[in-house]
Amino acid sequence: MSESGYTLNEIMTVAAARLLRNGQVCFVGIGLPSAVANLARLSHAPELVLIYESGTIGAKPDVLPLSIGDGELAETADAVVAVPEIFRYWLQAGRVDIGFLGAAQIDRHANINTTVIGPYDRPKTRLPGAGGAPEIAAAAGEVFIILRQSKRTFVDQLDFITSAGHLTGGDSRARSGARGRGPQVIVTDLGILRPDPESKELVMTSLHPGVTADQARAATGWKLRVADRPEVTEPPRPEELELLRALHARTARAHGAAPAEG
Amino acid sequence: MAAIMSLREAIAENVRDGDVVAMEGFTHLIPFAAGHEVIRQGRRNLTLVRMTPDIIYDQMIGMGLANRLVFSWGGNPGVGSLHRFRDAVENGYPAPLAVEEHSHADMAARYQAGASGLPFAVLRGYVGSDLPKWNDRIRTVSCPFTGEVLAATPAINPDVAVIHAQQADKRGNVLIWGIVGIQKEAVLAARRAVVTVEEVVERFDATPNACILPHWAVSAVAVVPGGAHPSYTHGYYDRDNAFCKAWDGISRDRRKFADWMEKHVLGTRDFAGFRRSIGLAEAGAAS
Numbered sequence: 001m002s003e004s005g006y007t008l009n010e011i012m013t014v015a016a017a018r019l020l021r022n023g024q025v026c027f028v029g030i031g032l033p034s035a036v037a038n039l040a041r042l043s044h045a046p047e048l049v050l051i052y053e054s055g056t057i058g059a060k061p062d063v064l065p066l067s068i069g070d071g072e073l074a075e076t077a078d079a080v081v082a083v084p085e086i087f088r089y090w091l092q093a094g095r096v097d098i099g100f101l102g103a104a105q106i107d108r109h110a111n112i113n114t115t116v117i118g119p120y121d122r123p124k125t126r127l128p129g130a131g132g133a134p135e136i137a138a139a140a141g142e143v144f145i146i147l148r149q150s151k152r153t154f155v156d157q158l159d160f161i162t163s164a165g166h167l168t169g170g171d172s173r174a175r176s177g178a179r180g181r182g183p184q185v186i187v188t189d190l191g192i193l194r195p196d197p198e199s200k201e202l203v204m205t206s207l208h209p210g211v212t213a214d215q216a217r218a219a220t221g222w223k224l225r226v227a228d229r230p231e232v233t234e235p236p237r238p239e240e241l242e243l244l245r246a247l248h249a250r251t252a253r254a255h256g257a258a259p260a261e262g
Numbered sequence: 263m264a265a266i267m268s269l270r271e272a273i274a275e276n277v278r279d280g281d282v283v284a285m286e287g288f289t290h291l292i293p294f295a296a297g298h299e300v301i302r303q304g305r306r307n308l309t310l311v312r313m314t315p316d317i318i319y320d321q322m323i324g325m326g327l328a329n330r331l332v333f334s335w336g337g338n339p340g341v342g343s344l345h346r347f348r349d350a351v352e353n354g355y356p357a358p359l360a361v362e363e364h365s366h367a368d369m370a371a372r373y374q375a376g377a378s379g380l381p382f383a384v385l386r387g388y389v390g391s392d393l394p395k396w397n398d399r400i401r402t403v404s405c406p407f408t409g410e411v412l413a414a415t416p417a418i419n420p421d422v423a424v425i426h427a428q429q430a431d432k433r434g435n436v437l438i439w440g441i442v443g444i445q446k447e448a449v450l451a452a453r454r455a456v457v458t459v460e461e462v463v464e465r466f467d468a469t470p471n472a473c474i475l476p477h478w479a480v481s482a483v484a485v486v487p488g489g490a491h492p493s494y495t496h497g498y499y500d501r502d503n504a505f506c507k508a509w510d511g512i513s514r515d516r517r518k519f520a521d522w523m524e525k526h527v528l529g530t531r532d533f534a535g536f537r538r539s540i541g542l543a544e545a546g547a548a549s
Contacts (some may be wrong), residue, residue, distance in 0.1 A: 031338075053366060054288050054441045066341030066503060069289030069441045071496050082473075083313070083444045084289055084374045087367035093388055111390070115363075120396050126351045128343075130393060131314075131335035135367040164390025175471040178389040178412065255340075255503050 004209065008189040013039060013244060014236040016100075016146050024097040025049040025247065027136050030068045032224045033100035033231050034186075035247070038064060042243050051090060053132040055081045063254040064247065072254075081192035084239050091139050099140030101133055101163070103147045105155050108201050110145060110165030110224050112137065121158060130162050137163035138178040149188035155221040166200035166220040173200070189215045191233060196225070206231040217229045252258065264434025264480040269458060269532065271480035271487075273299040276454045281421040284311040284373075284452060285318065288443030289339050292498060293426040294318050295489035295533035296458050299326050300424075302528060313369045313444055317492065317509050320344040321527070324519050326356040333361070334369045334420070341506050347512040355479050355516065363397055368415050376451025387413035416510055423452035427475075427496060429466060430459045434477035437466045440496030442473045449475055458486040460498050465504045486533050489543025499545075506514035 006014075013035050018047030020026060020040040028037045028050050038061065041048045050059045054069035065073050074080045081089075090096065104127050105113040114133060118124030137143055143165075147153055165183045166173045173182050186193040192206035202218050204226040213226040236244075267275075277283060277300055286292050297318035301306075309330040310319055317338060322328055324346030336347050350359035365373070371383035384403060394400040394413075403414040425445040428439040436457050449455040457480050468474065477483075489495075492502035492509075511542060512522050530536045537545060 048389075054290070056441065065340075066501070067289040069339075069443070071290065071440060071494055071500065074290075074440045074496060080441060081524065082442050082446065083366070084370040084447060087370050088385070092367065115392075123352055126343075126348045128337040129333065129335045129363055130365040130391070132366040134389070134391045134393065135385070135387055140384065142332065161392045168391050173390070176390050177386075179386070204513045 005256060006241055008208065009224065010241060010244060011236055012146065012189045013097055015192060015208070015233050015239045016144065018045065019144060019185055020045050020048055022096065023047045025051065025095060026052045026098045026100055027091060027096045027120055027140055029133070030102055031102050033102055034064055036146060037100055038247060039240070039244050041150065042247065043240060049098065051086065051118070053086055055086045057081065057086075062250060064251040066255050069199070087135060091135060093253065094139065096136075096139065097141045098135035099143045099180070101136060101143060101145050103145055103153070104184065105158055106145065106147065106165065107155060107158045109169050110186060110195065110202055111158055111161045111238045112145070112163040112165060113160045115160040115162045117159055118206050119244060132162040137165070137182070138180060138222070140180045142181045144184040144219060145183055145186045147186075147188060149190045149216065149219045149239065151219060151221045154219065166195055169200040170198070191230070199227060203227055204230060206233050209231045264430070264457070265507070266430065266434055266479040266483045267293060269299050269486055271482040272456045273303055274483045276422050276456050276481055277303075277305055277424070278421070279305055280307045281305075282309040282311060283407050283422055283424065284418065285508065286312060286422040286443060286445050286448040287426065287490070287493065288314060288441055289316075289425045290494060291438070291444065291445065291488065291490050292318055292493035293424050293487040294491055294493065296424045296437050296456060297322060297351045297424070298495075298533060298536060299525050300337065301327065301456055301523070311418060313366055315344065315347065317344070317506065320346040320509075320513055323347050323350050324336040324356070324513065325523060328359060329357065330360045330362065332364070334364045338506055338509060339401070340503070345510070346519060349516070362399065363393060364400065364415065365393065366402070368413065369381040370413050370444055370447070372418040372446070373447035373451050375387045377447045380417055382414050382416050382549045384412050384414050388501070394433070399543055403465060418451055420448070420452040422454040422456065423448040423450060424456045426458045426495065428460050428495060429463050430457070430464055430467060430483045430485075432478060434483045435467055436475040436483065437481055438475070439468070440475045444474060446473060450479060454481040456482045456484070458489040459485055460488060460489070461485060489533060490539060491537070491542070491545070517528045
C-alpha cells in the first residue's frame, strides 16, 4: 500500500474494470480478468454478461472463482452449456464483444505467449498452454489484456505466439483472417497501453499516478513508445476500492484465504 | 450395455496398456478415483487425452504411466504449475513425454467430430498462432462453398473414456449436471466408457432434456462416493482447495512425490482407503 491509500494491483484492476460497459458480453479469463469483470459487474455495469469457458453464460458469482469451472459460476449463471457449445455457438459465431485475457508475456504488437519460455521442443519453462485464448483473441469483437509490466512480461521477442494480437503490426492482423479487431487496451500495474492506429505498436497512453515514463520504459523489454502527454489514470474512488476489497475478502473467506490477485 | 461393477473390475476390463485414454472433466467431476485405480493396476504406455490436465494427470505422468499427452491447457487450477508434468516435459523425468498441443475450441471440436463419427473437426481457429508450426495435425481446409480457409484437425476417438458423474440408475443410465464440460462427447467418441458415480438411485429427478448418457452407450458404471475428490461434484461436495494447494508442495519434489504416491495410492486398496489415509471422512456418509 502506498501513501496514496491503494496498491498498484488495485488501481490496475479498477482502471481495467472501468473499460467495461453495461450490457456488453465479456468472455472472461481466470485470475485478474475475472476480478476485473466482476468488479465492473458489481459497480457500474450490472448487466455485463460474463461468459467463462467452462460453459457458464451470465455468471454472477458472489466470490471470485478459484478455477474457471467453480460451482459458484454454474449456480449463478443464466445458462450452463457444454464446452463445445460455448466455443462454437457463442464465441466463434461472433456473440462476444470483449475477450478479457491475461498473459505470461506480450510483445510490442500485443501478441500473447502462454506456452513456453525457451525453444518449444526444449523449453526452459513449460507454461500451461493455450486454453481458450487463441480463438478468444481471434473471434471476440475486441480484446483487453491485463498483466503486470516488467522486462520478463513485456518482451522484445516472444519465444512463442500462442494467441494473435496485431501480429507484425500494420494491416497484418486484418490480412490474417482474424474476425475481431484484436487487442485494443492493455492495462498494467504502471498504466494503460493502446495500439497506434497505423503501426499497431503499443503506446503507453496513460500512467498511473506517481508512475513516470522512465519507470514504464525500464519495465519494458523493447524501446517503449510513450504518448507525448500521457494521461494520468484517475485514482480509484473510495466506493470502487470498497467494492474490490469486499470482493477479495469474501473470496478469501470462501476459498480459505486464497491470495488476492488485484 | 452398462454393467454396474467395482471400480477395480471396470478399470481391469476397460483400460489396457498402450491405450489412448481420455479422463475428462472441466475442473468439475474429475475422475480421481478412476485415475488412482489405473495407477494401482500399473498400466503402461498410455496416451493421455484431456482438455485440462490437472492433478490426476500430474500423478499419472509422475508415475511414468504415459508416454504421450494430448491437451490444450495443463495446470493446477487456481494454484499454478503441474510440477510432474513440467519435469517430464522439461527434463524427461521419469520418462520423456511427447506432447500434442491444441486449443480448447479445437479439442472440443475434435471430440465432437469423434462423437459424430466424422474423420475431422473444422473450426475458425489458430489464426496467427504458432501452434500449427509445432503440431502437424493442425492443418487447413477450404470451405467448398465460400473458399474460406479453416483449421482442420483429426477427430479424437479414444480407446476408452473415463468420467465421473453424480448418479446412475439401476439400469446404468448416467445423469450429469452442473458444468458438464466435454464428458458426453468424450464418452460418445470413445470405443469404451467407464463412469464412476456418487450413487445409484431408484429414479432420476431430472427434466427431460437433462444430460443423460443412456446405459447402452456406457461400458461400465462403478459407484465411488467422493470419487472426484479433490475436485468437486455439484450437489454433493465442494472442491478441496486446501488439497490442491498442498499438491503444489508434494509434487515439487521427486522424492516427496514418490513417497506420497507409495503411501497413499499404491499403499491403499481402493479410493475409500485412500481417503482414510489422507484423513478424509467416509464419503457419502450422512452429514
